[in-house]
Amino acid sequence: MAIAIVDDTPINLTLIQALVRKLTPAGTEIVCFTSPLEGLQWCSDHEPDLVIVDYMMPDLNGIEFISAVRKLHSADVVPILMVTAAHEKEVRYQCLTAGANDFLTKPIDRHEFDPRVRTMLSLRESHKRLRNWNDDLQEAVVRKTAEIVARERETVTRLARAAEFRDPETGGHILRMAHYSLLIAEHLGLEREFCDRLLTAAPMHDIGKVGTPDNILLKPGRLTDEEMEVMRQHASIGHDILNGSSSPMIQMAAEIALTHHEKFDGSGYPNGLVGEAIPLAGRIVAVADVFDALTSARPYKPAWDLERSVNLLKEGRGSHFDPVCVDAFLARWEEALVIRERFQDEE
Incomplete structure (x- = not known):
């Protein structure tokens, strides 16, 4: 006293x-x-x-x-x-x-x-x-909240890994595009809670591919129009898998799964949303996902070089991509290169 x-x-x-x-x-x-x-x-x-x-x-x-x-x-x-x-x-x-x-x-x-x-x-x-x-009591709440978040992240990781076993895309892709998404969100000045949630939710973007037939998902060549129509259903399937959760993070993952293939000019799928009608998380992940897909080798294509990939992002400003998200990603270019080097695909 x-x-x-x-x-x-x-x-x-x-x-x-x-x-x-x-x-x-x-x-x-x-x-x-x-x-x-x-x-x-x-x-x-x-x-x-x-x-x-x-x-x-x-x-x-x-x-x-x-x-x-x-x-x-x-x-x-x-x-x-x-x-x-x-x-x-x-x-x-x-x-x-x-x-x-x-x-x-x-x-x-x-x-x-x-x-x-x-x-x-x-x-x-x-x-x-x-x-x-x-x-x-506050310390206990913080501890329990952290445990819940950790369990959510584990669930997301396991679901994403389950999709990996069927999808020719790799675990490295999932980590890279999630961290690219985080870079964009941080540069846009979004709240820390949104950024952390995005980092955890982004790996679920293609979970709907678990419902895509192998003959289409693993086809080494170009898909026919009919096959492409089936492939595009993965966005809605992913949303159906994740939708209805009480978890804000899973809710964001469902939103991303449904909207990350929408295009800023309305020519995307599955709903042809235009501009800011596309949820921000979906617009961010669209840039991160496409860039990493372009710069990664797949059974059906070789990797593009960085210059060609960046040029495609620039050309797609305002048509495929939200210009603000593209500019934010390029503004953090040096950090993006560190992420690309850090999360390499296994041989």
Whole structure:
């Protein structure tokens, strides 16, 4: 405990300190000030468990002192006991209005002083226990929330890996395009919660390919129009798999699965959405997914070089891609190259 006593009369300080000492356990810090300015500075640097202050003092009277302390510590955090003369009824009203929790009249009566101080210290201890309990509860909530997020991420990873066993695209592609998406979102200044959710949800973009027949999904050559129509169904299938979850992250994954093949000019699929009618997460993933697909080798095509791939993104600004997302990706080009190097495909 730490208790501050402020009184410009040394003998009063000595008396109050002795009374407080008898009421508090060993090790309690009792600090005394004859200067209210010095006492206020100490209260600014510390969180006292109790402040006992006189009314009549130079520089700052008791009411001014209490008002200043209340700007630092609220009444339910730091209790304040005002000591004033018995005839100053108006002053007592003012001190309570200023934020004092209680007051005592001079001369101090020990039989009145002891129970009032005990009550204030008891209330302070109860508040500290409640605050510690709240801190522990908040820590538990944060821990449990982190566990839920970790389980969600594990679920996403496992589902994405399940799709990998059927899809010629690789685990490296999933990691690269997710981190490219994160780069774009961060550069756009989106909220941290959105960015983190996008990083986790983006790998689910092609989960609908689990419903695509092997003869189409694994075909090494160009698809026919009929086969392409079947292939395009993976966007709706992915949405159907993920839709309806109570998890905001899975909800975003469903949205991405449905919209990452939409094009900014409305020529995409499955719904031909135009411009900002396409959800932002879908517009971001479209840039990240196409760029990585272009620069990655597949059984049906060789990898494009970086210059050719970047040129396609630039040419697709405003038609295939949201121009803002393309510009954000290119603005973080050096970081994109680090991601590309970091998440290499296994041989």
